[in-house]
Amino acid sequence: MSVADITVAPATRASLWLQPHRIGLILVAIGLVLLAAFTMRWDWIPNYTGLALRGLWTTIWLLVVTSALGLLLAIPIGLVQVTGPRWLSYPALWFCTVIRGTPLLLQLWLLYYGLGSLFPQFPWIRESFLWPYLRQAWPYAVLSLTLSYAAYEGEVMRGAFAGVARGQLEAARAFGMRRWTVFRRIWLPQALRSALPTLAGETVLQLKCTPLVATITVIDIYAVASRVRQDTFIIYEPLLLLALIYLCMTGVLVFLFRKLEARIPNRLG
Amino acid sequence: MLQVGTLELLAPYPPGWGGNLLRGLVNSIYIAIGAYALGLLIGTAGAYGKLYGGPITRDLLEVYTTVVRGVPELILILLLYYAGGDLINRVLVGIGSSPVDINGLIAGIVVLGVVQGAYSTEVLRGAILAVPQGQIEAARAYGMPPMLLMRRITLPAMLPFAIPGLANLWLIATKDTALLAVVGSFSELTLETRQAAGATKAYFTFYMAAGALYLLLTLVSNIVIARVENWARRGMPWVGGH
Numbered sequence: 333m334s335v336a337d338i339t340v341a342p343a344t345r346a347s348l349w350l351q352p353h354r355i356g357l358i359l360v361a362i363g364l365v366l367l368a369a370f371t372m373r374w375d376w377i378p379n380y381t382g383l384a385l386r387g388l389w390t391t392i393w394l395l396v397v398t399s400a401l402g403l404l405l406a407i408p409i410g411l412v413q414v415t416g417p418r419w420l421s422y423p424a425l426w427f428c429t430v431i432r433g434t435p436l437l438l439q440l441w442l443l444y445y446g447l448g449s450l451f452p453q454f455p456w457i458r459e460s461f462l463w464p465y466l467r468q469a470w471p472y473a474v475l476s477l478t479l480s481y482a483a484y485e486g487e488v489m490r491g492a493f494a495g496v497a498r499g500q501l502e503a504a505r506a507f508g509m510r511r512w513t514v515f516r517r518i519w520l521p522q523a524l525r526s527a528l529p530t531l532a533g534e535t536v537l538q539l540k541c542t543p544l545v546a547t548i549t550v551i552d553i554y555a556v557a558s559r560v561r562q563d564t565f566i567i568y569e570p571l572l573l574l575a576l577i578y579l580c581m582t583g584v585l586v587f588l589f590r591k592l593e594a595r596i597p598n599r600l601g
Numbered sequence: 602m603l604q605v606g607t608l609e610l611l612a613p614y615p616p617g618w619g620g621n622l623l624r625g626l627v628n629s630i631y632i633a634i635g636a637y638a639l640g641l642l643i644g645t646a647g648a649y650g651k652l653y654g655g656p657i658t659r660d661l662l663e664v665y666t667t668v669v670r671g672v673p674e675l676i677l678i679l680l681l682y683y684a685g686g687d688l689i690n691r692v693l694v695g696i697g698s699s700p701v702d703i704n705g706l707i708a709g710i711v712v713l714g715v716v717q718g719a720y721s722t723e724v725l726r727g728a729i730l731a732v733p734q735g736q737i738e739a740a741r742a743y744g745m746p747p748m749l750l751m752r753r754i755t756l757p758a759m760l761p762f763a764i765p766g767l768a769n770l771w772l773i774a775t776k777d778t779a780l781l782a783v784v785g786s787f788s789e790l791t792l793e794t795r796q797a798a799g800a801t802k803a804y805f806t807f808y809m810a811a812g813a814l815y816l817l818l819t820l821v822s823n824i825v826i827a828r829v830e831n832w833a834r835r836g837m838p839w840v841g842g843h
Contacts, residue, residue, distance in 0.1 A: 353656050433772075433819035434812045435779035438791055442812060445798065446805035540673040547783060554676070571680050575672045582671035 372569050380560055387553035388577070391542050394552065398474055399535050402481025407520070409482060410489025424486065431483035437544050439480065444472040444548040473545040481538050488530045492523035525596060532589035536582055553577060607806050618797035618807065625793030626814050629778040632709045632789060637774045639714025641767075644721020649751075651726050662722065669719035675780050681712045682784055705787040713777055717770060724766035728759040760833040768826040775818055790814060 409427065412420040431439065451457050451466055465471050496519055504514040543554035557570040611619045647666070650658045669677060685708065690700040732755065740754040782791035794811040798804045 351656065354660065357657065357660055429820075430812075430816060434815040435776040435791065437779045437782065438794070438808060438812055438815065441791075441795070442805070442808035446808045449802070449804045536671075543673045543675045544780075544783075554673070567683050568680070571676060571683075575668075575676050575680065578673055578676065579668065579671045 368572070373566055374569060376560055376564050376566060376569075380556060383551075383559070384553060384556045387551055387556040390550065391539075391552040391554075391581075394473065394477060394542050394545065394550075395535070395539050398477035398481055399538055401474075401478045402485055402538075403531075405478065405482035406485035406489045409486030410491075410493050410523075411515075413486075413490045414493040428483045428487050428490075431480055432487070436476065436480050436541055437547065440472070440476045440544055440548055443476050444469060448472065469545075469549045472548060473550045477538065477541060477545070480541065481534065484537070485527075485531070485534050488527050488534065489523065492527040493519065495526055496522045528589075528593055528596065532586060532593075535589070536585055539578070539581055539585060607803075610801055610803050610806055611810055618793075618801065619810075621793045621797055622790065622807070622810060622814065625788060625790035625811075626818070628706065628787070629775065629789040629791075630818070631706060632713065632778045632781070632787065633771070633774045635706075635710035636713035636717050636777075637771055639710060640717025640721045640770065640774070643714065643718025644725050647718060647722030648725035648729055651722065652729060666719040666722050669716055670723075674716055674777055675783060677716055678712050678780055678784060681715060682708060685711065709778070709781050709787045709789070713774065713781075716777070717774055720770055720773070721767070724763055724770065725759070728763035728766070729755060731762040732758045761830075761837055764826075764830050764833050768822075768830070771822060771826070772819060775822065776815070779815075 409424045412424050413428075416424070448466075457463060457466070500518055500522065501514060504518045509517065542552060546552055546555035546558060549555075554574060557574040560570040561567055609617055611617055611622075647662050651662050654662070686703050689703065693700055736754055736758055737750065740750045745753070778789050779791040781787040781789055782795060785792060790811055794807050798807040801807070
C-alpha cells in the first residue's frame, strides 16, 4: 500500500467533517449569533474598549508570568520528591498536598486579606523598599497563581522525573557525566518532553483560574465585564462576550501547545 | 488582632465563629455531593450520547463539553445562575404565578452539576471505551436489554478505569463550591469565612482555619477514595504494582 492510499487528502477530510447535519447545525449557530447581535444590547462596547484591552493584557500577562514562574518552581519540587533527601521531599510533598487540597480562591484571599492585614503591623516591612509593591494587589495575585501552578505541575513533574528510564541515567553515569550534567542533558529534557501534553492542560486550567484575581481588585478582563454589569445593569451581554473571549484564548493556547509538541521530535525506539 | 485570642474567635458557640464555619463546611459538602451526583447523571447520559447517539446528539454534546471546559467556571456559574433564575421566574410569571427567590443550595447544586457533567462525560466516555468491547458485545448477543446491560456489564466493568478520573472530579467539586462565594448568595464555607473575617478583622486566622477545613475534607476524601478504588478493582490483576 502506498503512502497516498493511507493519508486522506485534505479535501476529503474537509468533506468528512462537513456532513449535511453539520451544515444545518452551523446555520442554527449563525442564526443564534445574529439573533443575539440584533436583539441584545451591545451599545456599551465602544465605551469600554480601552479598558477591555488593558484587562485582556493583564489576563495574558498574568497567565504567562505565573505559568513560567510556576514551571520553574515545579521542576525542583518534582525533582526533590523523586531523588531528594527527606528534609526536602517531605516539605515538597506537603506543599503539593496543601495547595491542591484547598480552593485557590481561599489561598488568594488568605494571601491578600490575611497577609495584607498582618504586614502593616511590622514597621520594618513598612519601611522596606518592597512596601510600595506590597500595598498593591497584583503581587498577591502573581504569588498565589504561581504557587498553585507550581503545586499542580510539581505533581506532574514528579511523575515525569520518575518515568524516565533508569537505564538512561545509569548509562549517562557510566559515561562519566557528573550529576548536574546528567540532569541537564538527560533527565530534564526527557521529563519535560513527557510532561508537555499535561503542561498544555495545566496552562488552560491556569487561564481559567485567572478571573479569580478580580476578587482582589486586579483589573483583568473579567473585572472589566463585572464593571460593565455594575455600571449599566446589563447582565448577559458582557458575560456572553467574556465567555467567547476565554473560549478563543483557550483555543489559541491549545493551538500553540500543539505546534510546540509537533516541533519536538517524538521518536519511539 | 491575634491578642483577642485565636481560640475564642474559633470557638463553636456564639462569641466565636467556629459554629458558622462548621455550618458552612456542611453546606459546602451538601453542595459538592449534590453537584457531583448531578454531574454523574449528566455524565453517564452524555457519555452514552457521545458513544451511541446520532450525529446531531454527538455534535451537540461535543459543543457542551468543549464550551464548559474552555470557559472559566466562575463565568459559567454567573451565567447559569443569572440565566437560570431569570428563566424560571419568566416561566412562573408566564403561567401566572408570582416570581420566587431561588433556593441558594439548589441553585448551587444545579450550576456546579452542569459544569461537573461536562468533565464526567469525558471521564466516563474514556472509561467505557477502555472496557474490552467483547464483553459488551457478548452481553448483547445474550439478548440483554440495554438498561440491564448498562447496569450489569458496562457500569461495573468501566468503574476501575473511571475511578481515578471520578475521584479527581470529586476533589474539584469540593473546591469549586468556594467559587459560589463570588456570587454571594450561598452560605458555604468560603462565604461564611469571609463574613467572619470581615466582622472580626481577623482575616489571617479565619482563612487559615477554613483552609484547614478544606484540607481535612480532601484528606478524608483521599482515604475513602483509596478504599473505593480497592473495592472497584477487586478481582483485577495488579498492574505496575510493587
